[in-house]
Amino acid sequence: MRGAGRSNSTDPDRTVCMTNCPTLIVTVGLPARGKTYISKKLTRYLNWIGVPTKEFNVGQYRRECVKIYKSFEFFRPDNEEGLKIRKQCASAALNDVRQYLTEEGGQVAVFDATNTTRERRETINRFAEQNGFKVFFVESVCEDPDVIAENIVQVKLGSPDYTHCNTEQAVEDFMKRIKCYENSYQPLDEVLDRELSFIKIIDVGRRYLVNQVQDHIQSRIVYYLMNIHITPRSIYLCRHGESELNVRGRIGGDSGLTARGKEFARCLGQFMHKQGISDLKVWTSQMKRTIQTAEALGVPYEQWKALNEIDAGVCEELMYEEIQQRYPLEFALRDQDKYRYRYPKGESYEDLVQRLEPVIMELERQENVLVICHQAVMRCLLAYFLDKTAEELPYLKCPLHSVLKLTPVAYGCKVERISLKVEAVNTHRERPENVNVHRTAEDALQTVPAHL
Amino acid sequence: FFSSSFVLIVQYPDSSRPQFTNSPTMIVMVGLPARGKTYISKKLTRYLNWIGVPTQVFNLGQYRREAVKSYKNYEFFRPDNEEAMNIRRACALNALKDIANYFAKEQGQVAVFDATNTTRERRGVIISFAKEKGYKVFFIESICDDPEIIEANIMEVKVSSPDYENCDKEEALEDFLKRIECYKTTYVSLDDESDRHLSYIKIFNVGSRYLVNRVQDHIQSRIVYYLMNIHVTPRSIYLSRHGESELNLLGRIGGDSGLSSQGKKYASTLSEFIRDQAIKDLKVWTSHMKRTIQTAEALGVAYEQWKALNEIDAGVCEEMTYEEIQENYPEEFAMRDQDKYRYRYPKGESYEDLVHRLEPVIMELERQENVLVICHQAVMRCLLAYFLDKSADELPYLKCPLHTVLRLTPVAYGCKIEPFYLNIKAVNTHREKPVNVDVTRMPEEALRTVPEHF
Numbered sequence: 001m002r003g004a005g006r007s008n009s010t011d012p013d014r015t016v017c018m019t020n021c022p023t024l025i026v027t028v029g030l031p032a033r034g035k036t037y038i039s040k041k042l043t044r045y046l047n048w049i050g051v052p053t054k055e056f057n058v059g060q061y062r063r064e065c066v067k068i069y070k071s072f073e074f075f076r077p078d079n080e081e082g083l084k085i086r087k088q089c090a091s092a093a094l095n096d097v098r099q100y101l102t103e104e105g106g107q108v109a110v111f112d113a114t115n116t117t118r119e120r121r122e123t124i125n126r127f128a129e130q131n132g133f134k135v136f137f138v139e140s141v142c143e144d145p146d147v148i149a150e151n152i153v154q155v156k157l158g159s160p161d162y163t164h165c166n167t168e169q170a171v172e173d174f175m176k177r178i179k180c181y182e183n184s185y186q187p188l189d190e191v192l193d194r195e196l197s198f199i200k201i202i203d204v205g206r207r208y209l210v211n212q213v214q215d216h217i218q219s220r221i222v223y224y225l226m227n228i229h230i231t232p233r234s235i236y237l238c239r240h241g242e243s244e245l246n247v248r249g250r251i252g253g254d255s256g257l258t259a260r261g262k263e264f265a266r267c268l269g270q271f272m273h274k275q276g277i278s279d280l281k282v283w284t285s286q287m288k289r290t291i292q293t294a295e296a297l298g299v300p301y302e303q304w305k306a307l308n309e310i311d312a313g314v315c316e317e318l319m320y321e322e323i324q325q326r327y328p329l330e331f332a333l334r335d336q337d338k339y340r341y342r343y344p345k346g347e348s349y350e351d352l353v354q355r356l357e358p359v360i361m362e363l364e365r366q367e368n369v370l371v372i373c374h375q376a377v378m379r380c381l382l383a384y385f386l387d388k389t390a391e392e393l394p395y396l397k398c399p400l401h402s403v404l405k406l407t408p409v410a411y412g413c414k415v416e417r418i419s420l421k422v423e424a425v426n427t428h429r430e431r432p433e434n435v436n437v438h439r440t441a442e443d444a445l446q447t448v449p450a451h452l
Numbered sequence: 453f454f455s456s457s458f459v460l461i462v463q464y465p466d467s468s469r470p471q472f473t474n475s476p477t478m479i480v481m482v483g484l485p486a487r488g489k490t491y492i493s494k495k496l497t498r499y500l501n502w503i504g505v506p507t508q509v510f511n512l513g514q515y516r517r518e519a520v521k522s523y524k525n526y527e528f529f530r531p532d533n534e535e536a537m538n539i540r541r542a543c544a545l546n547a548l549k550d551i552a553n554y555f556a557k558e559q560g561q562v563a564v565f566d567a568t569n570t571t572r573e574r575r576g577v578i579i580s581f582a583k584e585k586g587y588k589v590f591f592i593e594s595i596c597d598d599p600e601i602i603e604a605n606i607m608e609v610k611v612s613s614p615d616y617e618n619c620d621k622e623e624a625l626e627d628f629l630k631r632i633e634c635y636k637t638t639y640v641s642l643d644d645e646s647d648r649h650l651s652y653i654k655i656f657n658v659g660s661r662y663l664v665n666r667v668q669d670h671i672q673s674r675i676v677y678y679l680m681n682i683h684v685t686p687r688s689i690y691l692s693r694h695g696e697s698e699l700n701l702l703g704r705i706g707g708d709s710g711l712s713s714q715g716k717k718y719a720s721t722l723s724e725f726i727r728d729q730a731i732k733d734l735k736v737w738t739s740h741m742k743r744t745i746q747t748a749e750a751l752g753v754a755y756e757q758w759k760a761l762n763e764i765d766a767g768v769c770e771e772m773t774y775e776e777i778q779e780n781y782p783e784e785f786a787m788r789d790q791d792k793y794r795y796r797y798p799k800g801e802s803y804e805d806l807v808h809r810l811e812p813v814i815m816e817l818e819r820q821e822n823v824l825v826i827c828h829q830a831v832m833r834c835l836l837a838y839f840l841d842k843s844a845d846e847l848p849y850l851k852c853p854l855h856t857v858l859r860l861t862p863v864a865y866g867c868k869i870e871p872f873y874l875n876i877k878a879v880n881t882h883r884e885k886p887v888n889v890d891v892t893r894m895p896e897e898a899l900r901t902v903p904e905h906f
Contacts (some may be wrong), residue, residue, distance in 0.1 A: 208664040223677045
């Protein structure tokens with residue numbers, strides 16, 4: 001999670017150190033090969049698992065510098081003025097990288113540019129060596145004209161560079177831009193670059209060449225990159241139907257569905273059927289309420305213990321009023337730092353993210369999936385897809401009886417919220433104004449939603 | 453298996469864990485002799501079984517030794533030795549038949565076909581066989597041209613093979629090198645172009661480089677990840693429990709108590725022991741629980757805390773004595789004795805759950821070199837079962853007493869284990885499986901094997 005990483009390596013509460021020195025991930029590849037897509041996705045993933053990561057897109061630096069983009073001629077290898085500016089932009093970006101990794105607590109920086117010449121990559125290696133950064137190259141090689149054309153349509157046409165062009169003009173110009181790079185492109189080589197650490201992704205993941213993985217974080221990055229795909233699909237997230245404990249305002253536990261909850265399950269079944277998805281996978285937790293919800297769909301489903309609701313430890317099955325009464329200090333501490341706070345004998349949101357990581361990895365591998373889970377779990381999954389920070393995550397709105405349909409598009413995720421029009425209690429407790437441990441019970445309970 | 457808290461729910465029988473794969477998978481090794489194929493086969497099989505995927509190795513060399521009772525010399529492997537070729541081909545077909553049987557009748561999910569499979573022809577036979585039966589195929593090719601590594605391999609595992617019982621080391625080495633030459637003439641590596649439709653990983657020079665092609669599903673992805681994390685650098689893993697805790701003394705399970713005075717003595721003795729071992733770059737890992745942290749503190753070195761190393765969550769039975777569990781939950785107590793591996797404490801965990809949460813720990817242990825893991829009884833049993841290839845039935849009863857360090861050192865195809873009892877007295881916390889596990893048993897029968905406590 002952004003904001004969840006710790007920079008102090010002697011902090012006894014720190015989770016396992018991923019790497020000793022900061023890592024510089026360097027993309028390599030011709031334009032329209034998915035470098036920015038990979039950079040953004042990888043950055044989102046690393047931040048979610050708690051590794052402070054930032055991407056540095058050289059194209060953006062160039063747009064700052066050269067206010068108006070005229071044409072592909074800027075990128076001609078014989079355009080000395082253009083080359084000078086581009087080199088400056090790369091330096092400026094590397095400067096910011098240095099600042100991020102040495103002064104701002106960053107652990108991984110993703111340097112997103114073509115980096116297609118061995119000379120440019122040498123410059124970056126020297127820079128990294130001087131600063132004590134590890135370097136890992138991610139190269140994307142693709143010659144499939146359909147894939148490239150689709151890339152251009154999805155992300156290039158809408159680029160600030162082409163606001164003043166029509167589609168045909170933009171595509172034509174961009175193809176010429178790619179040509180400018182082709183002649184001087186030196187792909188990473190098994191022999192010449194055998195001392196470098198890199199992964200070469202060929203044809204959008206059909207094949208990978210992995211060389212000299214140095215440490216844990218690079219190993220995790222390789223695993224992640226080898227599991228993502230770009231096949232169009234949708235992920236449906238929802239909670240179980242309203243449960244008996246929900247209506248009584250009690251958290252956790254393992255109760256069954258209320259009548260309204262069962263109605264939701266039926267509507268969910270109808271809704272999913274209407275979506276007409278081939279090969280839909282359905283996942284639930286191992287708790288009664290998600291299983292009962294899935295049962296109503298009448299299709300096979302898989303149970304994941306990892307999808308179980310956050311363990312509230314000593315507060316399991318209590319109402320907020322009871323928590324305030326028995327554990328007023330804990331209640332306040334939780335409001336102070338809801339992401340990191342761990343219930344006594346229970347879990348924190350931070351723990352939840354760690355246990356959900358294999359679920360996210362498998363969601364990346366899969367295509368159409370419906371995940372029937374719980375409030376805190378759904379907040380964690382949603383934060384991953386929508387790139388939310390550790391501060392925002394525990395307060396994301398995930399009401400009962402509504403389905404979120406997530407569809408990857410361009411560099412992000414389209415979200416459609418579908419409310420299935422079955423009434424349910426509200427279980428969302430906003431952060432109260434007063435989070436001080438000396439606050440009154442009234443202040444503490446101000447934001448508790450109504451219940452029986 | 454239904455835990456009593458799920459008695460009202462109908463479970464799809466196989467959906468209690470995510471399906472790794474729908475059809476059975478054949479993993480097919482490829483490579484010249486002494487390239488680590490059997491090492492990889494055994495290690496991978498051990499890992500897959502531990503994470504709950506029924507896997508078995510089918511080693512062609514063993515089939516050949518069955519067929520040809522005594523090995524004379526490398527001439528058997530000459531490509532122009534027709535009689536031998538026929539025998540070897542027949543062995544391969546027998547192995548494939550056994551694989552089919554493993555999948556169809558023994559609920560196997562993955563079969564590792566450990567042989568050289570160095571010709572396109574042989575691989576073609578395997579692919580046709582798999583296609584006919586509906587099995588997925590994943591190739592693992594090991595390529596190595598470093599003569600030092602090859603000779604080290606030969607010395608470690610070949611000269612002691614049944615084939616060379618009657619030879620001295622030098623003779624064995626010489627013959628084996630000639631054996632390798634027999635294969636070289638016909639060896640065709642997996643090819644980027646002609647084999648582009650196959651699913652495979654090529655491992656170069658013991659892992660400095662990998663080429664991965666067409667990973668089809670989750671299990672193949674996990675296999676690739678595992679293979680990319682293992683190494684062969686010599687090192688040792690030290691496993692120990694925390695020092696004796698206050699709750700240990702009282703015979704209570706779980707909880708989060710501190711060390712007893714004996715426990716503190718153990719911690720300082722452990723510190724001396726570790727110092728005497730003079731281990732290069734030792735990493736120290738603990739759980740998030742007081743007792744392991746206090747133990748590590750005494751070492752005076754940096755350590756990392758893993759929540760995943762926390763003791764098994766005994767749910768409603770946390771901090772109870774066995775006598776109290778028998779009194780309050782006699783049925784649960786009996787069910788646990790009936791199937792200790794899969795039994796889940798109400799609102800708690802099972803050993804099976806523990807293995808699942810320890811998988812990232814094992815993966816990181818594979819990546820690391822010298823590590824000391826200070827953990828807990830159930831956790832240590834799970835880790836030990838991984839290294840020593842113990843079954844789900846044996847795992848929950850492995851002996852992991854307090855105040856004893858186990859040093860594990862990879863050797864040949866397995867793990868050498870050395871126990872070091874540090875001579876600081878502690879209570880016994882090991883409860884054997886009682887004779888009577890029936891839910892109708894008497895309390896005395898249930899409590900017969902409970903170790904002594906205050």
